[in-house]
Amino acid sequence: MTGRSISYFEASARLRLSGLVDANSFSEFCPPAMRKTSPHLARLDAPLAFDDGVVVGRATLAGHSVLVAAQEGRFNGGAVGEVHGAKIRGLLDKAVSEKPAAVLLLVDSGGVRLHEANAGLIAISEIMRAVLRAQAAGIPVFALVGGSCGAFGGMGIVTRLCAEVVMSEQGRLALSGPEVIETVKGVEEFDSRDRALVWRVTGGKLRRALGEATQLVDDLIPAFRDAAADLIAKYQAQPLTPVSLEELLGEHAKLTARSERFSNARDGREIWQAIFADAARVPELSVDDFNRQLGEQA
Amino acid sequence: MSEQILFDRLFGAGGHKISSEGLFLHGLAEVDGQAISVIGTRDHAAIDVTLALRIADAILQTVRTDATTSPRPILFIADTQGQALSRHDELLGLNGYFAHVARCVDLARRQGHQLVTLIHGEAVSGGFLAYGMLADRICALPDAQVRVMDLRAMSRVAKINLEKLEELAAVSPVFAPGAENYWKMGGIHEIWSAKDNWTERLAASFASITNSDSRAAIGVERGGRKLAASIAQLVADA
Amino acid sequence: MEQFILTLPSKAPQQSAVHTVICGVVSSGNLEVLVEPLVTRDACEIVVNTSAHGFQDIWEAVLKDFAERHAVGGLRLSINDAGATPAVVSLRLDQAFETCCGDAA
Numbered sequence: 001m002t003g004r005s006i007s008y009f010e011a012s013a014r015l016r017l018s019g020l021v022d023a024n025s026f027s028e029f030c031p032p033a034m035r036k037t038s039p040h041l042a043r044l045d046a047p048l049a050f051d052d053g054v055v056v057g058r059a060t061l062a063g064h065s066v067l068v069a070a071q072e073g074r075f076n077g078g079a080v081g082e083v084h085g086a087k088i089r090g091l092l093d094k095a096v097s098e099k100p101a102a103v104l105l106l107v108d109s110g111g112v113r114l115h116e117a118n119a120g121l122i123a124i125s126e127i128m129r130a131v132l133r134a135q136a137a138g139i140p141v142f143a144l145v146g147g148s149c150g151a152f153g154g155m156g157i158v159t160r161l162c163a164e165v166v167m168s169e170q171g172r173l174a175l176s177g178p179e180v181i182e183t184v185k186g187v188e189e190f191d192s193r194d195r196a197l198v199w200r201v202t203g204g205k206l207r208r209a210l211g212e213a214t215q216l217v218d219d220l221i222p223a224f225r226d227a228a229a230d231l232i233a234k235y236q237a238q239p240l241t242p243v244s245l246e247e248l249l250g251e252h253a254k255l256t257a258r259s260e261r262f263s264n265a266r267d268g269r270e271i272w273q274a275i276f277a278d279a280a281r282v283p284e285l286s287v288d289d290f291n292r293q294l295g296e297q298a
Numbered sequence: 299m300s301e302q303i304l305f306d307r308l309f310g311a312g313g314h315k316i317s318s319e320g321l322f323l324h325g326l327a328e329v330d331g332q333a334i335s336v337i338g339t340r341d342h343a344a345i346d347v348t349l350a351l352r353i354a355d356a357i358l359q360t361v362r363t364d365a366t367t368s369p370r371p372i373l374f375i376a377d378t379q380g381q382a383l384s385r386h387d388e389l390l391g392l393n394g395y396f397a398h399v400a401r402c403v404d405l406a407r408r409q410g411h412q413l414v415t416l417i418h419g420e421a422v423s424g425g426f427l428a429y430g431m432l433a434d435r436i437c438a439l440p441d442a443q444v445r446v447m448d449l450r451a452m453s454r455v456a457k458i459n460l461e462k463l464e465e466l467a468a469v470s471p472v473f474a475p476g477a478e479n480y481w482k483m484g485g486i487h488e489i490w491s492a493k494d495n496w497t498e499r500l501a502a503s504f505a506s507i508t509n510s511d512s513r514a515a516i517g518v519e520r521g522g523r524k525l526a527a528s529i530a531q532l533v534a535d536a
Numbered sequence: 537m538e539q540f541i542l543t544l545p546s547k548a549p550q551q552s553a554v555h556t557v558i559c560g561v562v563s564s565g566n567l568e569v570l571v572e573p574l575v576t577r578d579a580c581e582i583v584v585n586t587s588a589h590g591f592q593d594i595w596e597a598v599l600k601d602f603a604e605r606h607a608v609g610g611l612r613l614s615i616n617d618a619g620a621t622p623a624v625v626s627l628r629l630d631q632a633f634e635t636c637c638g639d640a641a
Contacts, residue, residue: 033572048615123526
């Protein structure tokens with residue numbers, strides 16, 4: 001099994017990585033053999049992972065040099081702790097000096113790891129500053145979101161700081177998890193067990209329709225790879241420049257308009273109705289058809 | 299402490315013109331004779347899309363006003379219970395609105411504005427991440443409560459025995475709520491005491507701003523976060 | 537967590553070059569195995585860290601069986617386990633062995 005034709009959602013972080021980058025091009029930083037595990041998990045007598053749940057390293061993609069980080073969503077919900085967070089931060093710092101074509105963040109995380117909550121929160125804010133710093137230095141960071149944990153909590157914020165967000169329909173991107181909202185505000189506010197609703201509010205198609213995700217791809221590792229390769233080519237042709245006041249004023253106007261246009265919306269169906277000719281069919285549309293129709297509305 | 303008393307202590311009576319509109323604070327004040335912008339939240343605000351846009355707008359207006367002159371320092375006042383918990387806000391993409399605020403903070407920094415956050419009241423989780431934690435220097439007032447989650451909720455969500463958490467919280471700053479813990483870990487630069495002269499502390503805070511994010515190194519110095527700096531360096535040097 | 541270390545006499549030393557590899561994920565009911573070369577070529581060292589207490593006998597049986605089926609001399613296996621069944625442990629060990637020492641490696 002080479003990992004090149006299987007579900008991105010089902011694959012482990014390492015399998016996603018190996019299928020995403022050029023064959024035999026990956027070399028790992030701070031590999032498992034270094035045993036940089038979490039002392040905080042150990043103190044709480046929780047199982048450890050030798051890579052603390054994130055794989056970081058260097059590779060090539062379509063011949064271009066990239067730095068990559070892949071979170072393992074099945075280890076502690078991909079949650080960010082001290083060591084895990086430091087590996088990602090270090091990778092982003094490295095990008096400023098090494099100047100790869102891009103940094104790829106394979107995000108699969110519920111956010112802060114509660115077992116080391118304060119360390120996780122600080123780590124995520126350090127990652128936020130590091131993403132901003134790398135991009136201000138001209139290196140685009142791409143977030144790939146398609147795993148079982150999606151991108152929630154602080155990692156949902158990190159994801160939206162990235163120059164590009166590639167999602168599959170299976171991916172989810174938001175801030176608070178539906179379960180948390182349900183626990184605090186009640187099931188009427190958000191029935192976290194209504195899977196279709198959860199995806200209509202946080203899923204890849206909805207995020208793509210709103211423009212929160214910049215690409216929607218099939219749940220296949222090669223689809224993510226192709227999207228990443230296309231994006232690398234895009235930034236090779238037109239390098240990233242530091243975000244300007246004008247751009248942020250434009251973005252601000254867009255976000256304000258969205259909040260006004262959908263001021264009472266609570267369900268993705270209302271977004272479909274506003275954007276697509278046949279709202280009822282949107283959930284069944286293939287990724288290709290969805291993208292085509294979305295392009296036609298623009 | 300009421301905002302008026304806080305601002306009098308920071309800037310002297312008459313040294314500030316800051317208004318509050320609901321949960322949002324903004325205005326001007328003077329530090330060491332120099333005009334600064336004050337932007338923030340009050341009353342343990344839950345930050346939703348609307349409030350996030352107001353914060354972002356205030357930052358953008360400050361940057362725009364100073365675009366051709368000397369960029370004035372910005373003081374962020376953080377008093378937030380975290381992000382609003384609402385399906386509507388999640389649908390709109392609250393994480394993206396927070397990222398937008400973060401980009402505005404970063405723009406201000408790149409344009410030369412010095413950024414200090416003062417935690418007044420609460421600083422929790424996502425709400426704190428969006429702007430407060432991105433300043434150059436983060437200070438906490440004596441009453442500040444900083445946390446990701448309270449221990450009871452943490453015990454339930456992460457399925458860890460509460461007694462075990464309480465026991466460990468006594469010896470490790472790594473997960474339990476508390477400004478002191480964040481200070482030890484380098485997440486907060488300064489904790490002010492009630493006896494301090496807050497006008498002087500604020501001026502000193504602006505004066506000690508450095509260009510880079512040195513919180514991991516501070517965590518090592520203070521002993522609360524011993525690994526982050528070296529692991530990040532290990533990867534950066536690999 | 538329970539930890540124990542086993543040193544197993546080897547049926548035969550590993551002939552191919554040993555690549556350091558990791559297999560598996562530490563999720564509930566699963567485990568990861570890190571395989572590294574060991575200086576002593578006539579023994580296999582296995583370090584187990586497991587969240588499931590009281591199963592050392594079963595671990596020893598599974599690991600001895602693994603050592604019987606493969607040439608494990610000169611290998612060090614380090615395991616982080618979160619309650620995998622013996623069948624899953626066996627599978628993961630075999631996978632790890634394939635990856636580190638198989639011809640394809």
